[in-house]
Amino acid sequence: xxxxxxxAGSSSLKYQLISMPEWDVLSKWLVxxxxxxxxxxxxxxxxxxxxxxxxxxxxxxALKKVLELLVDPTHWVLTSLEEIDAAGHRVVHxxxxxVNSSKIDDHAKIKIDELSELAPLHNPANLMxxxxxxxxxxxxxxxxxFDTSFHQxxxxxxxxxxxxxxxxxxxxxxxxxxxxxxxxxxSHRAAEMLDKDIKDMNIIVCHVGNGASVSAIKGGKVVxxxxxxxxxxxxxxxxxxxxxxxxxxxxxxxxxxMTIEDIDHMLNKQSGVLGISGVxxxxxxxxxxxxxGKVQETLALxxxxxxxxxxxxxxxxxxxxxxAVVLTAGTLENSAYIRKMIADKLTWLGIFxxxxxxxxxxxxxxxxxxxxxxxxMVVPTNEEYMIAKETYDxxx
Ligand code: ADP
Numbered sequence: 001x002x003x004x005x006x007x008a009g010s011s012s013l014k015y016q017l018i019s020m021p022e023w024d025v026l027s028k029w030l031v032x033x034x035x036x037x038x039x040x041x042x043x044x045x046x047x048x049x050x051x052x053x054x055x056x057x058x059x060x061x062a063l064k065k066v067l068e069l070l071v072d073p074t075h076w077v078l079t080s081l082e083e084i085d086a087a088g089h090r091v092v093h094x095x096x097x098x099v100n101s102s103k104i105d106d107h108a109k110i111k112i113d114e115l116s117e118l119a120p121l122h123n124p125a126n127l128m129x130x131x132x133x134x135x136x137x138x139x140x141x142x143x144x145x146f147d148t149s150f151h152q153x154x155x156x157x158x159x160x161x162x163x164x165x166x167x168x169x170x171x172x173x174x175x176x177x178x179x180x181x182x183x184x185x186x187s188h189r190a191a192e193m194l195d196k197d198i199k200d201m202n203i204i205v206c207h208v209g210n211g212a213s214v215s216a217i218k219g220g221k222v223v224x225x226x227x228x229x230x231x232x233x234x235x236x237x238x239x240x241x242x243x244x245x246x247x248x249x250x251x252x253x254x255x256x257x258m259t260i261e262d263i264d265h266m267l268n269k270q271s272g273v274l275g276i277s278g279v280x281x282x283x284x285x286x287x288x289x290x291x292x293g294k295v296q297e298t299l300a301l302x303x304x305x306x307x308x309x310x311x312x313x314x315x316x317x318x319x320x321x322x323x324a325v326v327l328t329a330g331t332l333e334n335s336a337y338i339r340k341m342i343a344d345k346l347t348w349l350g351i352f353x354x355x356x357x358x359x360x361x362x363x364x365x366x367x368x369x370x371x372x373x374x375x376x377m378v379v380p381t382n383e384e385y386m387i388a389k390e391t392y393d394x395x396x
Contacts (some may be wrong), residue, residue, distance in 0.1 A: 001393070002026070003388045004137075007090040008102030008129030009015075011036055011120075014064050016384045017070065017077065017084070020392040022346060025387055027077045031062045043069050045077050045095040059125075061130035067136060087133045088391030090181065090383065091124035094146030095103075096172060101390040104130055104142040112144065118230070143391040147188065149278045150184040151177030153221040161229075175233070177225035179207045181330065183215045186379045191324045194375065202319040204312055206268075206342075207381065210238040210281065211352065214308065216315035218394075224318055226311055230321075232267060235311065236304045238281035241271035275301040283331045283338065305338065307347040316349060324375040325351065333352050333380045334361045343367070343376055351376045 001021075001164040007014040013031040018024065027045035039056040043049065043066070050069075056062045062192040070077045076118075078084070093115045102108055108132065116123040130142055144327075159175040160168060183205045191198035206214050212235040212258040215225040226234030226242075235243045254256055258266070266275075272367070274281035279289060286304070290299025316322045325346065331338055336358045343353035350373025358369045368376035 001085045001392055002078075004084050004087040004133070004140075005090075005384045005387045006087060006129045006133065007387075008059060008125045008132075009386070013059060013066075013129060013132075014384075015066060016388070017382065018061055018388040020388050023388070025384075027075075031056065031066065031067075032373050034059060034062050041065060041069070041077070042236050047076060050075075055232070055312055058132075059128040059253070060135050063129075063136050064210045065133040068316075079192045081137065084137060084140060086140050086391055087137065088387040089126060089130055089142060090135075090143050090147070091144040092386055093119035093146045093176070094144075094148045095176070096152070098144070098146045098149055099152045101145045101158055101394055103141055103394065105287050106142050108144060118376040131158060141395060143177055143310070143394055145181055145387045145390045147178045147180050148176045149214070150180030151222045151225050154223060154225070158224045173229055175225070175228040177213070177215065177222065178227045179211065179213045179329075180222075181383045181386045181390075182207050182372055182381040183213075183217065183222065183225070186326050186328045187215075189219045189364070189379050189382075190377060191267050193366070193377065193379070194324065196323075198292060201323045202269045202321055203326060204319070204322050205326045205328065206308055206312070208308065208327070208332045209256075209331045210389065211240070212242075212308075212331075214311040214315060216319050218319055224315060234307075236276075236300075236307045237272040238283075238369060239269050241267045241275070241276045241307065273300040284333060285337060287337055301338075301341070305341045305345070308342055312346065312349070322349065324376050324377060325349075327378045336360070337359050339367065339378070346374075346376065357374045 003020055005016045005018055011034050015029045017026040019026055030042045033042045034056050035058055039054055041052045044069050056065060062236060068082055069075060071081060091112055095115050097111050110125055112127055133142055186205050187203045188198055190203060193199055203217045211231055213227045214224060216223050232240050234242050249263055273286050277286055277296045279285060286297045286300050290301045312325060339358055352369045352372050353367060354369045357365060362380050364377055364379050366377045
């Protein structure tokens, strides 16, 4: 079954064409700057890659362009678009409504649209991707895979906030958690690598890239996760603040005459390591600055690492024991330096880093010593594979 996997952002579209169940990636694209001057399409297929510039005014025009390239005889990916059997879409917010991946019908589209209020940056873009496929490939089934679904196993004691209960009843204000597709893939893959049944394991997954979240997974089910009502809660991220005392919001609004929009922008776009360092949201710059002895970058890095370790500690307590701490996403797949900073603070858990195994990027690897009581490992995430698998399993 050939599955088109789509991850649509407000001005970008990422696609992969994957043949399942054998997980053969036939080609990948990134279309950047849709509806902005100077759209760029990067297309990588088995025998080559090409970069094309042009102005594409919306998502369906972008998809049409990509599909043209797919059947372009010089690229040798497909001979006909009829070969595409289904599309799997990443959808960020599924609320309590979508506990599992779901076939997209009119009702599902209305719900995803309604949920835009909770994920204004993501759900409308995800819907644009769905409409684009419906317009260009009207005969194939569309499946939505939600970032929130994997976390729907949390108990109310983990997902409720300590505010008046009526706001949950009225607006469903609660913790949802995000990056669920990644947490699911990585935890299952970790169990496979350790040759254990995930049902018998307690796993902590640290997904740390530009966005970042930690989850506690018991027997394959999420019992807690660090992101909340929105992806703002939890760890210190590239530009997002993560946890903070909510009283700061009212204090700054009064002192600085800030509006709700100003606060929202500050917490989402100007905070995190960018806000602390004043220099960059990219951990490569923060790490370089710290190594060069810069004070603000060092502070940003220390806060970033401490937050991760705090969550690992509290989730070990929640799980009662932790068999494996699994590191994934941009920062932890790539930075040996930050992995070591984290590992050095986990000796209380009986985790000891084998430094001879830590010098690498983007590989599946166990990096703790064999004597360690819990395993520390790196598993590069693969959300596209997981979306293709959910789509395949649902249609099969
Ligand atoms: P997103 O949350 O946007 O999906 P990714 O998981 O792709 O992000 O992570 C991107 C981030 O990973 C970059 O912004 C950077 O902070 C971090 N990163 C990537 N490579 C390295 C590296 N070699 N060292 C440290 N950090 C890195």
